[in-house]
Amino acid sequence: MLDWEQLNSACSNCQACELGRTRTNIVVGRGNVNAPLMFVGEGPGEQEDRQGLPFVGAAGQLLDTLLEALMLKPDEYYIANVVKCRPPNNRVPSDEEAEKCLPYLRNQVALVRPQILVCLGSTAAKYVIARDIRITQIRGQWIERKGYWIMPTFHPAALLRDQSKKTLLFRDMREVRNKLHTITGIKEN
Template identity: 75%
Template structure:
């Protein structure tokens, strides 16, 4: 496994797939690298590609508002994506692109050592939980795997397109907050 500096360098020079030739910036992640909570999204959008940070566009602003409302502090989470480069036109990453980028994500998980992983949307759920699962069927359920508590939920961008999903994501994220509080309390005790 690579340390953070090596990982960022490897991502910066990556040409494993065609996304490396179309990006403006790599988007490795943002947040506390020792956080108990890891959010994983699909891939960078236009604003993320410009700034080199994940979830800084409209979906990111919605996620930040949600985290603030739940009183989940910036020191408690890290945000990453399945792919580190923006797919053209914000399309869903192709399987080949995601598969070539997953070692970087696995390295991030290894370095962060989160207690909870939240899969934001179907793409993250596909590569983290089960390629055949449906986000509408398993969102909001806990999956324990390899010492991690995993919660699939909707991607914030889906809420911008369909407001009826807001209450469901709110319910999911309340479960995340409760589990986070329990795990952090147990760590202190």
């Protein structure tokens, strides 16, 4: 297992797939590296590629607003993606691209050691839970695996395209907050 400095260096120097040749910046993660809660998204978008941070574009702003509304504090979570480089035109990462990046994500999970993992969208759920998963069938259900509580839910970008998912995502995230507070003993304000 790599430490944080080694992981960032390995990601920065990675050329294992075509995404390494087209990125502007590597996007490893943001947040508390000792957080009890970890969010995993698909991959960087245009703004993330420019800034080198995950979830800073429109979907990230929506996620931040949701986390604030649920009174989750930034020191309670860490945010990462399946792939660390932006797929051209924000397309879904190929299986090969995701497979090349999975060791980095696994290393991040091992370093953060969260108690809860939230898969934001079908790509994250596919590579964290099961390859044949369908987010519409499994979202909102807790899965316990290898000592982690895992919650698959919609990616915030899905709300930008379909507002009808808003209530379901909010409900799922409220369940995440409640589970987090139960596990950690954090009292709600």
